[in-house]
Amino acid sequence: MAMLSLTIKEASLALREGRISPIELCRKCLNRIKKTQHLNAYITVIEEQALAQAHEAETRLAKGSPKGLLDGIPFAVKDNFSTQNIKTTCGSRMLKDYTPPFNATVVQKLLDQGAVLVGKTNMDEFAMGSGSTDGAFGPVRNPWGYAAPYRENTGLDPDSDWVVTGGSSGGSAAAVASLTSYLALGSDTGGSTRNPGALCGVVALKPTYGLVSRHGLIPLVNSLDVPGIMTRSVGDAAVVLDVLQGVDVKDSTTIQPQSSLAQLPEDFDISTLRVGIPKEYHAPGLSEETLEQWSRVADMFERAGARVEQVSLPHTQHSIVCYYVLCCAEVASNMARFDGLEYGHRSAMDSSTETMYATSRHEGFNDVVRGRILSGNYFLLKQSYEHYFLKAQKVRRLITEDFRHVFNSGVDVLLTPTTLSDSARYSDFTQEDNRTRSQQEDVFTQPANMAGLPAVSVPTALSRRGLPIGLQLIAPARQDKRLLSVAQWIEQRVGFPSISDFETPSEDSERCQKTKREHTI
Ligand code: GLN
Numbered sequence: 001m002a003m004l005s006l007t008i009k010e011a012s013l014a015l016r017e018g019r020i021s022p023i024e025l026c027r028k029c030l031n032r033i034k035k036t037q038h039l040n041a042y043i044t045v046i047e048e049q050a051l052a053q054a055h056e057a058e059t060r061l062a063k064g065s066p067k068g069l070l071d072g073i074p075f076a077v078k079d080n081f082s083t084q085n086i087k088t089t090c091g092s093r094m095l096k097d098y099t100p101p102f103n104a105t106v107v108q109k110l111l112d113q114g115a116v117l118v119g120k121t122n123m124d125e126f127a128m129g130s131g132s133t134d135g136a137f138g139p140v141r142n143p144w145g146y147a148a149p150y151r152e153n154t155g156l157d158p159d160s161d162w163v164v165t166g167g168s169s170g171g172s173a174a175a176v177a178s179l180t181s182y183l184a185l186g187s188d189t190g191g192s193t194r195n196p197g198a199l200c201g202v203v204a205l206k207p208t209y210g211l212v213s214r215h216g217l218i219p220l221v222n223s224l225d226v227p228g229i230m231t232r233s234v235g236d237a238a239v240v241l242d243v244l245q246g247v248d249v250k251d252s253t254t255i256q257p258q259s260s261l262a263q264l265p266e267d268f269d270i271s272t273l274r275v276g277i278p279k280e281y282h283a284p285g286l287s288e289e290t291l292e293q294w295s296r297v298a299d300m301f302e303r304a305g306a307r308v309e310q311v312s313l314p315h316t317q318h319s320i321v322c323y324y325v326l327c328c329a330e331v332a333s334n335m336a337r338f339d340g341l342e343y344g345h346r347s348a349m350d351s352s353t354e355t356m357y358a359t360s361r362h363e364g365f366n367d368v369v370r371g372r373i374l375s376g377n378y379f380l381l382k383q384s385y386e387h388y389f390l391k392a393q394k395v396r397r398l399i400t401e402d403f404r405h406v407f408n409s410g411v412d413v414l415l416t417p418t419t420l421s422d423s424a425r426y427s428d429f430t431q432e433d434n435r436t437r438s439q440q441e442d443v444f445t446q447p448a449n450m451a452g453l454p455a456v457s458v459p460t461a462l463s464r465r466g467l468p469i470g471l472q473l474i475a476p477a478r479q480d481k482r483l484l485s486v487a488q489w490i491e492q493r494v495g496f497p498s499i500s501d502f503e504t505p506s507e508d509s510e511r512c513q514k515t516k517r518e519h520t521i
Contacts, residue, residue, distance in 0.1 A: 004028055004179040005500040008073055008236040011182060015061055015072045022061065022072030022116065026054035029074040029118050033180045038159070039141045041174035042119040043079050044087050050074070053116045060114065069239055069262070071114030076181040078172050079120040080127055081107055081227070082216035090218050091123040091135030091168075094344040094364030104216025105248045106185060106227050113243055118181055121171030125366045127187050127220045128331070130195055130441040131429050132170025134368050140170035142200055142423050142467070143178040148502040149466025156425075163423045163467060166199035166441070168192040169228065173200035176230045177499055183240050186228040189220045190323050191418075191445025193228025194457040198418035198470025201459040201496065203487070205229045205237045206445075208477045209452030210255040212241070213248035221330040224323075224449040232498070234458065234488040238264050241480060261481050268485040271305030276411035278313045283443050287421035289463050294417050297460060297471055300493055301415070311406045311414070315398040316447040320439055322399070323446045325379050325392035331369070332376025338364060400451040407476040413486050414474040416444050418457040422467035444472060454480045456487045459496040468496075 003011070003020055014020045033045055057072035066072070077083060080090045082100035089095045103111065111117065124134040132140040144150055145163030165174050169186030173196035176184050186193035188206040197204020205228060212227045219225055227244065231237045242262035247254045277298060282291075302308045340346040340360030347359035362370070379388040406414070419441055448455040454477070457470040471490070475483035 002500070004032060005498050007233045008070070008182045008231065008239055009233075011073060012069050012071070016066060018061070022054040022057035023051065025072060026050050026074055026116050026118070029180055032178070033119065036143065036178045036180060039143055039174045039178060040122055040138050041140055041171045041178065041180065042076070043089055043091070043122050043137050043171070044120040046086060046117055046119055050116050050118045057114050057116065067112065067114035068243070069113070070110060070243060072116060073183070074116045074118045074181050075110055076119050076121050076172060076175040076184040077107055077117065078123055078169050078184070078186050080123060080187055080218045081185055082218070083107055083117070083120065086120065088120065088218070089137070090126050091137060092125045092364065092366070092369070093136045094338050096136065096345070098344055100216070102216065105213040105250060106244050107216065109244055119175070121169070121175050121184060123171055124168035124368075126218070126335075126369050127168040127189060127192055128368050128372060129167045130191070130439070131164045132167035132196065133164055133426065133430060134167070134366060136366065139426060140165045140174050143174055143499055144201060144423070144467050147466065147499055149462055153464065153466045162426055164199070164426050164429045166196035166419065166423060168196075169230070170196045170200075172230050173197050173202055173204070176200070176202045176232060179500060182231070183236060184230045186230055187217055187220070188226045188228040188449065189224045190327070190449050191442040193230060194418050194445045194455060194470075194472060195441060197230055198457045198459065198472075199423040199468060201468030201470070201499070202230050202232055203234050203237050203459070203491070204457040204470075205241065205484070206448065206455050207241055207245070207480050208255070208454045210253045211258070211454075211478070211480060212244045213251040213254050215248055215250035219334050221327045222334070223326070223330065226449070234456070234484055234491045235264055237456070238262055238481070238484045241484075255478070258478065258481055264481070264485050264488050268489050270301065270486075270489055273301070273306040273413065273486065274411045275301050275306050275308045276311035276406055276414045277308060278316065278414055278416060279310050280313055280317050281416045281444060283420065285420045285440055286417060290417045290419070290421055290469055293460050293469050293471060294415070297490060297494070298415060300490070309411070311411055313399070313402040313406065313447065315395060315402050318395050319399055319447045319450055320443060322392045322395040323442070323450070324375075324439070325388050326396065328372045328376035329379045329389050330376070331372045332380060335365070335369065335373050340364075396450050399447055403447070403451045403453060403474075412475070413483065416472045416474065418444060418470040418472040422463040422465060422469050448474050453477055454483050456483055458487045458490050460490065460494045461496065
């Protein structure tokens with residue numbers, strides 16, 4: 001397990017120095033995936049191909065000619081990124097047997113570096129959700145709910161009373177947190193990388209919109225979607241972003257790469273930094289413990305000489321409402337491609353073309369997706385377009401202007417909570433007010449998507465129950481390197497533990513025998 005809890009940088013060095021082998025590393029990850037099956041983090045595990053890739057990496061490393069820093073490093077990918085000849089389900093019945101003929105640009109870039117793909121991770125259907133409880137392959141369980149601090153502090157039996165991961169990229173967050181892969185890709189449209197990242201205690205980065213190609217990411221909201229990066233250290237997120245960034249002819253929104261991203265300054269000077277605390281982020285439902293963490297890190301900045309000041313982002317409070325109008329409108333048009341003809345599920349009820357369309361979509365999508373399609377079509381009706389869609393576009397512009405105003409006044413970075421609280425028990429999360437709670441959860445993350453800004457969640461502490469709490473930093477567009485440098489400064493000072501500090505391998509294997517995968521469709 002010690003090998004699995006290394007950072008990418010450490011593992012890469014050990015691989016290049018021949019202290020560990022890519023095959024051994026790959027086998028360990030695949031074994032650990034088996035041992036942590038109860039988390040339901042993976043939809044597809046790619047064993048044979050991963051071992052073949054690891055063999056190739058071994059040959060390159062033995063010759064002293066690795067492809068790059070990621071050569072031989074196991075990684076996982078959320079199941080809404082296309083992977084050539086490997087199932088890409090989007091967590092939905094609609095695509096349960098779909099195998100794309102190509103790789104998403106981000107997947108290809110990682111493979112080109114020699115990274116080893118071990119699996120596709122579980123998620124909310126079509127990335128709509130904040131819990132990873134709404135996918136066709138069953139909910140994902142948070143590994144921290146099984147770790148000693150939570151068990152001892154709450155006295156709960158995690159097998160019957162487990163904790164959610166957040167979402168929608170909960171499988172990716174659980175994969176990185178439970179040490180089954182060194183990095184995982186998520187997608188982030190309103191917070192789907194940062195939210196589960198915070199709740200599972202991993203670093204979760206949403207880069208500047210356009211810095212990383214979306215080609216091959218099955219769209220949710222094209223104008224907001226960004227591939228996200230999850231790792232166990234900020235330095236690792238920078239290494240991965242450096243590999244993924246840059247112009248892609250297959251995605252016209254992509255922008256020029258940033259220079260020397262992989263190497264963050266070890267001695268970043270915080271004393272000249274201006275850190276903004278948005279007053280509107282003291283939102284209803286913010287837990288006392290999250291607030292404590294927020295103040296603690298703000299104080300750390302102040303003590304180190306940074307200027308910490310209150311700022312105002314008055315329109316961000318309308319972000320959620322605005323998001324759901326824009327999201328549903330784009331979903332309504334994006335989902336039109338799933339008609340039972342070209343891809344995905346096709347109903348047997350095909351007495352007429354219309355019946356086939358309607359029943360394929362009814363059988364293929366869950367009620368969250370169907371609800372959004374319905375709302376989106378309503379918002380786009382001639383008589384409602386101006387009242388809903390155009391108004392939401394205008395509010396989006398105002399939110400963007402709020403950020404611009406604050407950053408133009410000289411503030412370098414904003415410090416906020418990532419989520420309202422630590423993670424919820426599944427039984428609480430799925431109460432009837434789940435949908436509302438799930439939407440409220442994104443209150444701190446959505447505005448950065450609206451404005452296309454880079455944002456990162458860094459784990460800062462365990463709550464009194466023993467579950468991770470994360471804080472978010474937001475920076476001006478294209479300042480991803482600065483954002484990560486500040487994040488690393490926090491990381492070096494908060495001393496967030498690794499899950500391996502609390503776990504013994506034998507506990508794992510016992511649990512593995514006791515629990516087996518319960519969710520199949
Ligand atoms: N929770 C939000 C939603 O359900 C955001 C999802 C995301 O970022 N993919 O739409």
